[in-house]
Amino acid sequence: MGRSPCCDKNGLKKGPWTQEEDDKLIDYIKKHGYGNWRTLPKNAGLQRCGKSCRLRWTNYLRPDIKRGKFSFEEEETIIQLHSILGNKWSAIAARLPGRTDNEIKNYWNTHIRKRLLRMGIDPVTHSPRLDLLHLSSVLSSSLYNQSQFNISRLLGVNSLVNPELLKLAASFMSAQRENQNQKFLLNNADENQLCSSQPLMQSDHDLPTQVLQLPAPTSLNTSPCSVNPFSNEAQLMNMDQFPSNFSDLNNWQGNAWPSNLTEDYVPLPLNYDYYGSDRHQQNVMDPSLSESSNFQSNNSNPSFGFASVLSTPSSSPTPLNSNSTYINGTRTEDERDSYCSNLLKFEIPDILDVNNFM
DNA sequence: AATTTCCCCAACCGCGAAGTT
DNA sequence: TAACTTCGCGGTTGGGGAAAT
Structure with missing residues (x-):
């Protein structure tokens, strides 16, 4: 219904908080607690609206806030939760003790989102980007019959293809033909090469085989949950009904799935993540490689999965994923990048400058 | 050294949900 | 039940510092 005028009132200060204001707010809340944010600033002697006070407290002054860089475990958890939620x-912040929603949101937008984009992953759906996928399928099919390939025809045939992508496709095809010619000359390659199970292309500029093997996107599958273990948020929220301590997660997995999971529910492999480890050599984006992908899969390192994602009681000081193999969660941005790239075989070849599409 | 550009993040804004009268 | 208030969330902005030129 109607909105309160709140911050619109004249005479209320806006902008960065001073130390004095912080002190006033902290002192007041220490003595009286927080509750009625509407009246709090007046009682605390602050020329701020209640909204501003609440924000300052919850995002900055709260004593249990953890400042500093996000650990690798935290980042992993954020990505996992974001794929679900x-x-x-x-909701994500509720499962990351000491982190605020604002902080997580900022970190997502400034770091994680960019990284996923660089990797050709749609940060919204957590799937390979449709436009790039489509491009790859176009290129893939064209490679089988290059004589039929006609960029201009595509323009008329498929409006889904971004014209800029077609430019990329053209440049890619040009390079590809050159590459194929070189191979032909060097190897006198047999004509079935393109259909072999061996990697189709070898140069640094080649599309990975896995990309070409990916099925064409099925008619605009826009569901953000297409790769998610839960078909909607409610299903995840249902999990809140379960004890926050998932120490017996296996039992829970085996016996107590939320009853409202749909029949076509497709569980996400436990080893589905964006960083991987030795157990992640499989291409998570390639359905053909996911035969063993289920919740009881050959997960040699069960330390991460929904247990680590969902069993983070806010009161627990235990770091997330505490028995992970990486050290103290300290990795540089570059290390994280390369780690991601190694895992996710869906990569955009260098020759395709995808920056324009980000 | 000065200027410009880029990036991060604290804070603001608008909206909807929940609660109250 | 309607009107109103309060709270909390998610998107966006802009100031300031860092990096690049």
């Missing part, structure tokens, strides 16, 4: 920052 989407932009429900508060």
Whole structure:
């Protein structure tokens, strides 16, 4: 219904908080607690609206806030949760002790989102980007019959293809033909090469085989949950009914799935993540390689999965994924990047400058 | 050294949900 | 039940510092 005028009132200060204001707010809340944000600033002697006070407290002054860089484990958790919850920052924050929704949101937008884009992953759906996928399928089919390949025809045939992508496709095809010619000359390659199971292309500029093997996107599958273990947020929220301590997660997995899971529910492999380890050599984006992908899969390192994602009681000081193999969660951005790239075989070849599409 | 550009993040804004009268 | 208030969330902005030129 109607909105309160709140911050619109004249005479209320806006902008960065001073130390004095912080002190006033902290002192007041220490003595009286927080509750009625509407009246709090007046009682605390602050020329701020309640909204501003609440934000300052919850995002900055709260004593249990953990400042500093996000650990690798935290980042992993954020990605996992985001794949399930989407932009429900508060829900994500609730499972990351000491982190605020604002902080997570900022970190997502400034770091994780960019990284996923660089990797050709749609940060919204957590799937390979449709436009790039489509491009790859176009290129793939064209490679089988290059004589039929006609960029201009594509323009008329498929409006889904971004014209800029077609430019990329053209440049890619040009390079590809050159590459194929070189191979032909060098190897006198047999004509079935393109259909072999061996990697189709070898140069640094080649599309990975896995990309070409990916099925064409099925008619605009826009469901953000297409790769998610839960078909909607409610299913995840249902999990809140379960004890926050998932120490017996296996039993829970085996015996107590939420009853409202749909029949076509497709569980996400436990080893589905964006960083991987030795157990992640499989291409998570390639359905053909996911035969063993189920919740009881050959997960040699069960330390991460929904247990680590979902069993983070806010009171627990235990770091997430505490028995992970990486050291103290400290990795540089570059290391994280390369780690991601190694895992996710869906990569955009260098020759395709995808920056324009980000 | 000065200027410009880029990037990060604290804070603001608008909206909807929940609660109250 | 309607009107109103309060709270919380998610998207966006802009100031300031860092990096690049």
